Amino acid sequence: MWSFSSDSPVRIMEVCGTHTHELFRTGLRFSLPPWVKLISGPGCPVCVTDDRDLAKVIMMAREYELTVLTFGDMLKVNTEFGSLASLRSEGRKVEIVYSPVDAVTYAKQHPDERCMFVSVGFETTMPSAAVAVKEAIELNIGNLFFFVNHKLLPPALDALLSTGDMDIDGLILPGHVSAIIGRRVYEPILLRHGMPGVITGFTKDHMRTGINLLLNLVVHHEAKVLNAYPEVVQEDGNPQAKELIEKYFEPTGAHWRGLGFIPNSGAKLRPEYNHLDAEVAFPVSEPMVHPPHGCRCGDVVLGTVDPVDCPLFGTVCTPQNAVGPCMVSSEGACAAWYKYGGLRHV
Amino acid sequence: MKILEINGKKAIAEFLNVQREIRLDAVPHAKVGDHVMVHAGLAISLISSEEALDIQNMWKELGEDVELFI
Ligand code: SF4
Numbered sequence: 001m002w003s004f005s006s007d008s009p010v011r012i013m014e015v016c017g018t019h020t021h022e023l024f025r026t027g028l029r030f031s032l033p034p035w036v037k038l039i040s041g042p043g044c045p046v047c048v049t050d051d052r053d054l055a056k057v058i059m060m061a062r063e064y065e066l067t068v069l070t071f072g073d074m075l076k077v078n079t080e081f082g083s084l085a086s087l088r089s090e091g092r093k094v095e096i097v098y099s100p101v102d103a104v105t106y107a108k109q110h111p112d113e114r115c116m117f118v119s120v121g122f123e124t125t126m127p128s129a130a131v132a133v134k135e136a137i138e139l140n141i142g143n144l145f146f147f148v149n150h151k152l153l154p155p156a157l158d159a160l161l162s163t164g165d166m167d168i169d170g171l172i173l174p175g176h177v178s179a180i181i182g183r184r185v186y187e188p189i190l191l192r193h194g195m196p197g198v199i200t201g202f203t204k205d206h207m208r209t210g211i212n213l214l215l216n217l218v219v220h221h222e223a224k225v226l227n228a229y230p231e232v233v234q235e236d237g238n239p240q241a242k243e244l245i246e247k248y249f250e251p252t253g254a255h256w257r258g259l260g261f262i263p264n265s266g267a268k269l270r271p272e273y274n275h276l277d278a279e280v281a282f283p284v285s286e287p288m289v290h291p292p293h294g295c296r297c298g299d300v301v302l303g304t305v306d307p308v309d310c311p312l313f314g315t316v317c318t319p320q321n322a323v324g325p326c327m328v329s330s331e332g333a334c335a336a337w338y339k340y341g342g343l344r345h346v
Numbered sequence: 347m348k349i350l351e352i353n354g355k356k357a358i359a360e361f362l363n364v365q366r367e368i369r370l371d372a373v374p375h376a377k378v379g380d381h382v383m384v385h386a387g388l389a390i391s392l393i394s395s396e397e398a399l400d401i402q403n404m405w406k407e408l409g410e411d412v413e414l415f416i
Contacts, residue, residue, distance in 0.1 A: 071386075099387025101369060128388035131371050179383065179391045203404050232383060232391045241372040241390060284378070314357065 009037040010218055011167055012211065013303050015157070016174030017044030017331025018202060024340035028211075036215065037301040040333035042258065043174055044154055045121045046073045047301050047325045047332050050255035053149050055081040056279075056289040057118055059145070064282040067093040068105040070118040077325045080289050084118075095162050100125075100132035107136070113146045114343035116278045123180045123245070126150050126267060130244035133273060143306040145278035148268050148273040154185055154264035158298045161193040161229065163259075165304060171197040173205070175229045179247075182237030194223045199201060201229040248273060257291070258298035258326070295324035300333050306338040314338060347384050348398065349376055359384065362405060 014020055023029040042048050054074070058081045061068050068084055075085045075096065088094040093113065094243045097103050103117035120128045121130060129150065136144050153174070160166060173186060178199045189211045190197045196217035202209025217224055227233050236242075245267070256267025269277045290296060295317070296310040307313050307326065316324040319335055328331035347359035347368065359368045359382065366387070370398050372388045381398035382389035393401075 084401050095415075098366075101387055124390065125386045127372050127390065128369070128386040130371050131388055134371075175388070176383070183349055203400050231394055238372055238390060240374060241388075244371060334359070 009035045010042060010215060011037050011039055011169050012169075012172060012214060012218075013039045013041045014154070014166045014172040014263065015041035015043040016172075016177065017042075017047070017329070017336075018233060019172055019174065019207065020333050021201050021336045021340075022205060023202075024336050026207070028207055030209070036211070039168065039306075040300065040302055040336070041171075042256065043122065043153070043177070043273070044300040044301065044326070044329050044331040045076060045125070045151060046329035047106055047297060048151060048156075048258065049074075049077070049120055049149060049325065050257055050258045051291060052255060052287050052290040053078045054084075055079045055252075055289050056148055056284055057116070058084065059086055059284040059287060060080055060116065060282045061087055061092050061094075062090075063093070063284060064114065066145075066278075066282065067095065067106075067113040067115045068118060068164040069095050069097050069106055069115055072096045072210065073329045073331070074118060074120065075346050076322060076328045078292060078323070078328075081287060086099055086318070091127065100129045102131050103142060104135045104139065104144060107141050108139060111143055113143060116282070117144060117146050119146050119148045119150060119292045122151055122153050122174075122243040124174075124176045124251060126182065126336060127238075127244045128341040133248045133269070133276060134244070136276060137273075141264055141300070144276070145281050146276050148249065149254075150249065150265060150266050150267040151256065154181070155262055156259060156293070157186070158189045158193075159256075159259050159262045159265065160302065161189070161195055166197070166302075168303065169218045172197060172214060172329040173199040175195045175199060175232060176271060178227075178229065178237070179240045180237050183225055183237055184235050185237070186225045190225050191223055195292065196223050196225070196277035197215070198226045199233050201228050201232065205336055212288060214293075256301075258301040272308065293321045295326075297324035297326040297332075297334070300326045309343075347382055347389075349378050349382060349389075352376070352378055357389075359415050360390075362402060 327336035
């Protein structure tokens with residue numbers, strides 16, 4: 001029989017950064033019993049983007065005088081090669097877009113600029129990026145290139161659960177990624193690791209239900225994958241969205257902060273769209289990078305430490321002066337802990 | 347977001363008085379008046395009006411600037 005206490009709690013990982021923030025913001029995190037410990041996972045796309053990939057973007061923009069189009073969260077992430085924000089202060093154009101299709105519109109309106117859209121995100125963002133690629137082809141936009149750095153969640157979960165030092169009893173699985181990929185895809189991975197998981201939405205009620213269902217599975221040792229968000233998540237996901245992804249992208253190995261290199265855990269443009277691939281059009285040498293000194297973001301995304309365990313948290317590293325991406329990104333665990341949790345373990 | 351107007355695969359949608367142009371490529375059966383979940387400018391799922399209301403209420407309660415998030 002399980003017996004849980006605050007010394008030996010049930011350890012639940014909320015995989016998705018949006019869940020991390022919503023659990024804090026709605027106050028649900030603070031109303032859970034002390035024998036339930038929530039651990040933030042790797043589901044923050046900016047946080048898991050490897051420094052070398054961002055450094056490459058910066059090198060390409062400098063060397064080939066590119067206009068960079070990006071989601072706002074990427075702007076302040078620092079590498080040894082600078083950040084996109086610092087690129088801007090050097091005089092390069094760095095524009096924030098709300099959606100990948102906005103990048104197509106921008107390139108169309110600025111035919112004298114060579115533009116690169118930095119396409120990051122999990123499966124949730126990929127259909128939208130695919131629509132942008134489609135649109136760039138249909139409109140015959142010749143001055144837009146895609147730096148594709150998408151990440152795929154199931155292989156990352158497999159890698160995460162395969163690392164020996166994971167001490168997790170169950171997973172809260174992301175509602176939005178699952179809207180695209182469905183429930184079934186998790187099953188072989190979680191069952192192989194004997195790990196229960198519950199796909200959960202983002203309102204307080206959704207999250208409460210998801211956590212209750214997951215606790216029930218943990219207590220009864222049932223390694224099942226339940227869908228507590230059936231109004232949005234279908235068994236096999238969204239077929240049109242998956243079709244868009246498959247038409248324009250294919251799996252490739254990817255570097256993840258914290259998790260290292262994982263085969264088939266990323267996506268790149270299919271070879272027939274090579275002419276739109278920024279890495280083909282603007283080759284640069286592989287940069288040598290090191291994570292920011294003292295930053296434990298790699299361990300934070302693995303859930304092996306809490307943000308407050310980082311010696312820089314809240315002192316040297318704050319949202320106004322972020323050292324690592326987990327504090328920069330609005331989905332980052334360090335940002336959530338700083339904004340809602342203060343300096344204590346919660 | 348609630349779909350106000352459809353023009354091919356593009357649509358105008360609204361959430362808490364903020365309007366955006368969105369794409370409907372992944373929800374081809376969406377109609378004017380339907381509620382959709384939108385991510386990075388693309389509707390990824392139809393949702394019920396109850397679900398949409400729940401999400402709206404959550405945002406109203408939180409009082410954050412919705413323009414920054416959608
Ligand atoms: S608090 Fe800052 S320095 Fe520490 S792990 Fe988080 S992002 Fe890195």
